[in-house]
Amino acid sequence: MSRSPILPDRPTLDLDPELTPEERLAALTSHYRDIVDVQRELETQLDHIEEQRENLREQVDRLQRENETLKTASLYLATVEDLFDDGEAVIKQHGNNQEVLTEVGQEMYESLGMGDRVAINDSFAIQEVLDDETDARAQAMEVDASPDITYEDIGGLESEMREVQEAVEDPLNHPEKFEAVGVDPPSGVLLHGPPGTGKTMLAKAVANHTDATFIKMAGSELVRKFIGEGSRLVRDLFELAEQREPAIIFIDEIDAVASKRTDSKTSGDAEVQRTMMQLLSEMDGFDERGEVRIMAATNRFDMLDRAILRPGRFDRLIEVPEPDNEARAEILRIHTEEMTLAEEIDYEALARETEGLNGAQLQSLTTEAGMFAIRDDRATVTMDDFRSAREKLIEDANSDTPAYTTYIH
Numbered sequence: 001m002s003r004s005p006i007l008p009d010r011p012t013l014d015l016d017p018e019l020t021p022e023e024r025l026a027a028l029t030s031h032y033r034d035i036v037d038v039q040r041e042l043e044t045q046l047d048h049i050e051e052q053r054e055n056l057r058e059q060v061d062r063l064q065r066e067n068e069t070l071k072t073a074s075l076y077l078a079t080v081e082d083l084f085d086d087g088e089a090v091i092k093q094h095g096n097n098q099e100v101l102t103e104v105g106q107e108m109y110e111s112l113g114m115g116d117r118v119a120i121n122d123s124f125a126i127q128e129v130l131d132d133e134t135d136a137r138a139q140a141m142e143v144d145a146s147p148d149i150t151y152e153d154i155g156g157l158e159s160e161m162r163e164v165q166e167a168v169e170d171p172l173n174h175p176e177k178f179e180a181v182g183v184d185p186p187s188g189v190l191l192h193g194p195p196g197t198g199k200t201m202l203a204k205a206v207a208n209h210t211d212a213t214f215i216k217m218a219g220s221e222l223v224r225k226f227i228g229e230g231s232r233l234v235r236d237l238f239e240l241a242e243q244r245e246p247a248i249i250f251i252d253e254i255d256a257v258a259s260k261r262t263d264s265k266t267s268g269d270a271e272v273q274r275t276m277m278q279l280l281s282e283m284d285g286f287d288e289r290g291e292v293r294i295m296a297a298t299n300r301f302d303m304l305d306r307a308i309l310r311p312g313r314f315d316r317l318i319e320v321p322e323p324d325n326e327a328r329a330e331i332l333r334i335h336t337e338e339m340t341l342a343e344e345i346d347y348e349a350l351a352r353e354t355e356g357l358n359g360a361q362l363q364s365l366t367t368e369a370g371m372f373a374i375r376d377d378r379a380t381v382t383m384d385d386f387r388s389a390r391e392k393l394i395e396d397a398n399s400d401t402p403a404y405t406t407y408i409h
Ligand SMILES: Nc1ncnc2c1ncn2[C@@H]1O[C@H](COP(=O)(O)OP(=O)(O)OP(=O)(O)O)[C@@H](O)[C@H]1O
Pocket: 153, 154, 155, 156, 157, 194, 195, 196, 197, 198, 199, 200, 201, 202, 252, 297, 298, 299, 331, 334, 358, 359, 360, 361, 363
């Protein structure tokens, strides 16, 4: 780095009173020139300083970026095995079971207990104390011994329901049929299609009709920020399914863990890859698992890594489309079953008027129509209420409420 600038000497003027006017003029002219020279020198130095300032600014930016990268660098999971009075702890890293003695800052030391799960960095320094492991799993998985959704609750999707029955329900309820013919049922069933069209409902309904425990894991939950955590959750998921068989594993938003490989080499991507590899290896060892079926859903079929679609993995694809006229009428019928409706209600007309809405939006529409009746102090819901509800949904869409923006034109 350059040193501080050396300021030029300030020019001085010492006029002798004895000087003639000509001599005085010459002295003043010379003094003026000195001043101009100094000014030039100062200007050069100023340019130089500006340049230095620019360099320093760039340096600060670079350091800030490095700092950010360090802060977001991957952390590893470990368990506190032992705590000593002198502010040291023995931690055991998950995955490789390496035990390390590490120093702990005063503040961190006070919040630590034996057996705590912690996140550590590359130098084994504890960065964070984590929730209880069981909490983390409970948050990530939804376990429902008998979901109450039935096929009757699903509007439209007749052929999709039949496919799901064939691929998931029959192998669980009548494994002997498959044995008799000598074919293996599909390993995994992937439901794909736009959001809010009933994919989760299909998976729950099939669990209901088979007495299987429904175990749902959101793909986004599998993309954990700590190394080894995602793959550990995948292992836990399959273990739990085995303990609870018959069971249906349902991985929603599977694209979060099984997207096409990106070229970027960030540690986050590497961690997602590891989680996907764990998922693939669990699926490959699937045959021995008995009465466990696996289903997954995605809105981003185009993004999926083809590796998960190979035979023995998700080898049955079922597209779940947006509802057509007939399906919309049926969905509206299902969701208004418990509502007090005016006799004038014409489902076919409503279906035509709600073109572009998916199942989830149609459900909101019925609730919203009910709200209009309540606001008007009526117990009966009319066609006008449904129309006002539709207007409101459009208004919400136009005010950038994301859920409806893409559907109402
Ligand atoms: N075909 C349908 N019949 C009846 N209700 C439906 C249907 N599709 C969606 N719904 C309603 O929308 C809600 C959300 O549906 P569901 O969670 O099954 O959609 P999804 O396709 O899994 O959506 P996402 O991809 O956003 O997870 C359901 O609880 C239900 O109320």
